[in-house]
Amino acid sequence: MTKEQWMKLLRRYLARWYELAANEEEMGTKRARSDGQLTMLLEEIALRLPPDEQELVQEMLTVHDALWQPSQAEMIRVIRRPAGS
Numbered sequence: 001m002t003k004e005q006w007m008k009l010l011r012r013y014l015a016r017w018y019e020l021a022a023n024e025e026e027m028g029t030k031r032a033r034s035d036g037q038l039t040m041l042l043e044e045i046a047l048r049l050p051p052d053e054q055e056l057v058q059e060m061l062t063v064h065d066a067l068w069q070p071s072q073a074e075m076i077r078v079i080r081r082p083a084g085s
Helices: 002-020 025-047 051-067 073-079
Strands: none
Touching: 002 025, 025 051
């Protein structure tokens, strides 16, 4: 991806946030949609990182997603780290 393409992508995300801020949805819905956009942006950024850093970002996203799960048992399963981590 060229620098120009990358900047276009970032501007597109920014435009989405402005649109979201301006719409008439309930604030909780706006926050959830904004969170989704931020997650997608972080995934895009991670693609530009070395593999070991990509893995860490993916782990962060997995833990973050677990916080949105309705089951606390699922969250606990995800955030338990293997011995030696």
